[in-house]
Amino acid sequence: MTEEAPPGETLLGVFLEVCNRSDEEHTPSEDFVILDNQNNRFEPEDLPEDNQFAYRARVLAQQECIPEAGSVAQLGPTEGSMLLFQLPLQTTENRPLELEIEGEGDEKLTVELDI
Secondary structure, eight states: OOSSOOTTEEEEEEEEOEEOOSSSOBOOOOEEEEEOTTOOEEOOOOOOTTOTTBOOOOOBOTTOEESOTTSHHHHSTTOSEEEEEEEEGGGGGSOOEEEEEEOSTTOEEEEEEOO
């Protein structure tokens, strides 16, 4: 992943907080895609291991969250961990863009992105 998007492309960061509100350990999803209104699908970029804002799924104990309390990501202005997507610039006109989160089985959650 380069530090800037090539000509005709744009970078879109999606910041999220994921919490386990149950009484058991759970591992949150690692499967995210952005969909535009033309049914184009975009997967997040791989971020370097030392990126302190990168979303990384891990087993969460009860009441535990990603990003971890007190971490750089949690203390930042968005208070979230980041998924980074590289999209063709024209895709920003194909709104609404939706973040699709795949869960267990056929379970999916869709969130409309406000860009």
